[in-house]
Structures are given as structure tokens and as C-alpha cells.
Amino acid sequence: MATFGAKALTRIATGSQAAFGTAAAIGTALGEVLFSETIGSLDLGVTVDLGETISVGKRTAIQASQPTITGKAPILTIAEGPASMRTLPLIFDAIGATTAGAGPYTWTYSPTQGDVDTLVFYSFLVTDGVQKYLVRDAVPTEITMSTDANGLLQAGATFAATTAATSVLAFPTAIPANPFVAGRLMKLSTDTNFPDKAGTGATDYASIYNFNLSITTGVGMVTALDGSLTAATAALTGVLDATLTFTVASNAAAGTTFPIADIATQKYLRLYGLTTDSYGVYILGSWEIENIVVLSADNEGVVVNEVTCRLAYDTTSGKSLEVVIDSPLATAP
Numbered sequence: 001m002a003t004f005g006a007k008a009l010t011r012i013a014t015g016s017q018a019a020f021g022t023a024a025a026i027g028t029a030l031g032e033v034l035f036s037e038t039i040g041s042l043d044l045g046v047t048v049d050l051g052e053t054i055s056v057g058k059r060t061a062i063q064a065s066q067p068t069i070t071g072k073a074p075i076l077t078i079a080e081g082p083a084s085m086r087t088l089p090l091i092f093d094a095i096g097a098t099t100a101g102a103g104p105y106t107w108t109y110s111p112t113q114g115d116v117d118t119l120v121f122y123s124f125l126v127t128d129g130v131q132k133y134l135v136r137d138a139v140p141t142e143i144t145m146s147t148d149a150n151g152l153l154q155a156g157a158t159f160a161a162t163t164a165a166t167s168v169l170a171f172p173t174a175i176p177a178n179p180f181v182a183g184r185l186m187k188l189s190t191d192t193n194f195p196d197k198a199g200t201g202a203t204d205y206a207s208i209y210n211f212n213l214s215i216t217t218g219v220g221m222v223t224a225l226d227g228s229l230t231a232a233t234a235a236l237t238g239v240l241d242a243t244l245t246f247t248v249a250s251n252a253a254a255g256t257t258f259p260i261a262d263i264a265t266q267k268y269l270r271l272y273g274l275t276t277d278s279y280g281v282y283i284l285g286s287w288e289i290e291n292i293v294v295l296s297a298d299n300e301g302v303v304v305n306e307v308t309c310r311l312a313y314d315t316t317s318g319k320s321l322e323v324v325i326d327s328p329l330a331t332a333p
Contacts, residue, residue: 009040010129012078013171014090016332017121020233021162023136024123024333028173031125032333035084035178042126042133044164045073072229073221074164076124076135080144083155084178085279089325091157093332094120094139095217095236097323104279104326113318116236119219120332124159125169134167135159139219139234145283147183148210153273153281160221162230177328179279186211186273188246190257194317195270195284197324202270205257207249209299211271213283215321216241242311242321244269244287247304250295258307260292266312274326282324286314 015024015031024031051066089097089107096117097109111117124135138159147153188211189195189202220237248254267287274280287309296306313320 008128009042009078009126011127011171012040013125014087014122014333016090016093017123017137020121020137023134026123026125026134026169026172028170030333031172032087032090032329033172033175034078034087035082039079039081040126041077041079042135042164043075043077045071045075047071047073069229071223072163073223073231074135074161076126076138076159076161076164078157078159080146080154080156082152082180083145083281084180085275085281085325085327086176086178086329088155088281089327089329090122090332091140091143091155092323092325094122095219096120099331102330104328105330107325107327107329109321109323110319111240111321113313113320119234119236121234122159124161125167125171127171132167132169133164134169135161135164137162137231137234140217141219143215143217144213145281146210146212147181147186149184151183153181153183153186160219160231160234162221162234179275179277179328181273181275181280183210183273185275185280186271189270189272191268191270193268194286194314194319195268197272197282197284199270199272205248205253207251207253209247209249209302209304211244211246213245213271214243240311240320242285243290244271244285244309244311245306247296247299247306249299250303250305254305258289258292258305260294263289263292265289266314267309268314269309279326279328281326282322284322284324286312286317286320288312 092109138161142158191202218238221231271283293306
């Protein structure tokens with residue numbers, strides 16, 4: 001498969017599509033530039049049958065003019081970079097997030113548990129600094145977020161798409177305000193039931209050092225015998241899953257809140273952080289503790305425990321995960 005490697009993409013802009021198969025309008029005054037280090041790669045996803053099993057009685061395995069393209073399934077990977085509270089909601093908008101309020105605007109991704117959510121397809125205009133490509137019908141298959149005490153909250157995503165083609169479109173020129181959350185502003189709270197944004201009944205936990213969150217959205221491209229080499233559409237064809245890993249100080253608080261006896265038990269966790277002007281992110285979830293590695297390492301001389309959790313459906317609330325982002329962005333571009 002043809003691939004433009006990591007760091008090849010020096011600029012990325014995006015816009016939401018009105019429908020599958022119709023590219024979003026992106027231009028000097030249209031679309032949204034993703035503010036991050038824009039480290040990424042674009043895999044064209046073209047698969048080719050070289051015809052090596054076709055015998056015509058010649059010694060050479062591959063006959064010129066016989067190879068056939070059998071499919072096109074581009075993958076756009078945006079590696080983790082600083083997460084802007086302005087553009088982070090767009091990743092979740094693609095899988096069914098809703099927005100409400102006014103300045104900050106609250107975007108809420110609360111996936112339906114007994115049914116599927118309506119996808120919003122996105123177009124991306126990407127460049128390596130010289131050539132530009134338009135990626136159409138993109139939806140995220142995986143979303144990651146992480147941070148530690150020495151940097152900004154990071155986010156990345158992998159998008160499945162149907163087409164990638166060279167483009168002459170112009171990038172948006174506007175440079176709006178993009179709030180970023182410092183890692184040290186993130187907090188972890190524990191609760192006795194599924195947590196809410198306000199933190200009602202939640203107890204802050206003071207000894208967390210870093211976290212890594214990986215969300216598998218369940219999105220899959222639907223390929224069919226429909227007369228086209230590209231996917232017929234995309235849909236939520238797989239399970240929603242997530243893994244949350246974080247390290248905590250190996251102290252008395254850890255022995256009470258995350259003891260080794262709690263492996264395979266349910267935990268309600270609220271991971272959140274806000275800027276001074278009230279923009280931020282809330283990761284609310286029901287989790288099963290999969291593993292606790294005690295005395296796993298040290299963090300600047302402090303011995304820490306590593307806790308690994310898997311997303312779990314909570315029968316009482318009827319939820320498993322919510323991601324709430326307070327953003328300056330009112331609507332998707």
C-alpha cells in the first residue's frame with residue numbers, strides 16, 4: 001500500500017460533510033485548521049492483485065498489464081499532539097457528539113448503549129508542504145488522549161475514509177483562539193455511581209501522575225459488491241471499547257482507592273481538567289480494573305503503581321462512557 005510516512009503531513013484542515021460521498025467545502029474562509037504538531041501519515045489504502053497466480057505458460061510470474069486494483073481504503077492517522085479545546089470536539093462530533101450552551105459551548109459524546117449513533121462524515125485537506133490531498137468520508141476508528149505533569153493534554157485519532165485524491169483547495173487562513181489544557185490541570189476523581197460533569201458526590205484523588213486513554217469507536221467501513229472499489233458507507237459495526245491506564249503514587253491513598261484486591265471490580269472515574277477561562281475536558285466512565293502493577297517504576301523518585309482499566313457497561317445508569325468538552329467552537333465547520 002502506498003503510504004506518506006509519519007511527519008509527512010505539515011498542515012491539516014477539516015470540515016463536516018452534509019452527506020456521505022459529498023466532500024466538505026474547505027477554503028480560505030471555510031473549514032477548521034487543526035492546531036497541533038500535525039504529525040501524521042496518509043495511507044492510500046490501495047490494494048493490488050499482481051496476478052501472480054495467473055499462469056500463461058511463461059517463466060515470469062507477473063505479466064505486464066495484468067495487475068488489478070482490488071480495493072481502495074485510505075487511512076488518515078493523526079499522531080498525538082497538543083489537544084485544542086476548539087478542535088478536539090470535532091473528532092467526537094463525527095461519532096455522534098451533541099453541542100449546547102453558549103461560550104463555552106458544551107460538546108457531549110455519550111454513546112448510545114442499546115443502539116448505534118448517527119455518524120457525521122468529515123473531509124480533510126492535508127499537505128506535506130508541497131502536495132495537497134483531499135480525504136473524503138472520514139470517521140474515527142480510534143481516539144487517544146494522554147498527558148503527564150510535564151506537558152499539555154495530547155490527543156490523536158485514526159480515521160478510515162473512502163477516497164484520497166490530489167487537491168488544489170486552499171487552506172483556511174483564520175487563526176482563532178485555541179485553548180490548551182496543561183497536564184498539571186488534569187485531576188482524577190472517584191465516585192460511587194456513574195459520574196457527572198459537575199462532580200456531584202465525587203472525591204478528588206491527589207496522587208495521579210499521568211494517564212493514557214485509548215477509545216475504539218466500533219466504526220468500520222462497509223465494503224460490498226456494489227460496483228465500486230471504495231466503501232459503500234461506514235457504520236458502527238464493532239463494539240465500543242476503551243482502555244485507561246494511569247500511574248499513582250504507591251502510598252496509603254493508593255492502597256485504599258486502588259488496592260490490589262480491587263482487580264476485576266467496577267470503578268467510576270472522572271478525569272477532568274480546565275483552563276483558567278473555563279475551557280476543558282471531562283472523561284466520565286464506568287470501568288473494570290483489569291490489572292494493578294504495584295511498585296512498577298518511579299516518577300522523579302516517587303514509587304508508583306500502574307492501574308489498567310477496561311470500559312464496562314453500567315447497568316444502573318445505562319452508560320459506559322461520556323466525554324464532555326467545553327469549547328469556544330459553537331458549531332462544526
